[in-house]
Amino acid sequence: MTTLQHPETKQQPAWARVAVPTVAGLAGLLALAALQQTTGAALFALPWVAAVGIIAVAPQAPFAQPRNMFIGQISAGVVGLAVVAAMGGPSIWAAAVAAGLATAPMVALKAPHPPATATAAVIGATGPSLLFLVDPILLASAATVLVGWLIGKVLPGHKYPARWW
Numbered sequence: 001m002t003t004l005q006h007p008e009t010k011q012q013p014a015w016a017r018v019a020v021p022t023v024a025g026l027a028g029l030l031a032l033a034a035l036q037q038t039t040g041a042a043l044f045a046l047p048w049v050a051a052v053g054i055i056a057v058a059p060q061a062p063f064a065q066p067r068n069m070f071i072g073q074i075s076a077g078v079v080g081l082a083v084v085a086a087m088g089g090p091s092i093w094a095a096a097v098a099a100g101l102a103t104a105p106m107v108a109l110k111a112p113h114p115p116a117t118a119t120a121a122v123i124g125a126t127g128p129s130l131l132f133l134v135d136p137i138l139l140a141s142a143a144t145v146l147v148g149w150l151i152g153k154v155l156p157g158h159k160y161p162a163r164w165w
Helices: 014-039 046-057 066-086 092-101 103-108 116-126 130-154
Strands: none
Touching: 014 046, 014 130, 046 116, 046 130, 066 092, 066 103, 066 116, 066 130, 092 103, 092 116
């Protein structure tokens, strides 16, 4: 199995190769939880928990970058809402179809972000309003990227993002 690493990781001692992504992930998740607790916005949800994990473990991976996060999440949200409307409401079937179809715009727009399929599934299962595109999708994506960037600034050996857009 090949792991995605940035150049500094190869020169780190073995303990740091475990500690740096663990600390990055823990700090990111605690920050999202604190932001949700403080603001009441739904920031600590599975799609963004998974995104924090990707940023912690593979901060240089294309699907971890801000462009992919925003385009992937928003396009998956639009697909999820469209599927719920087309299928007459939320259901497990709408969740499955939405998650499956969410890949198409991400790939077409050259912005794959695997956690966004969970966003589409959540929408298919719950049928939220159009405001879901703003809260939590846009807010949680922005918070996740901001937290990843801050962690990359303070945690030695963890550079995020590789590029902003």
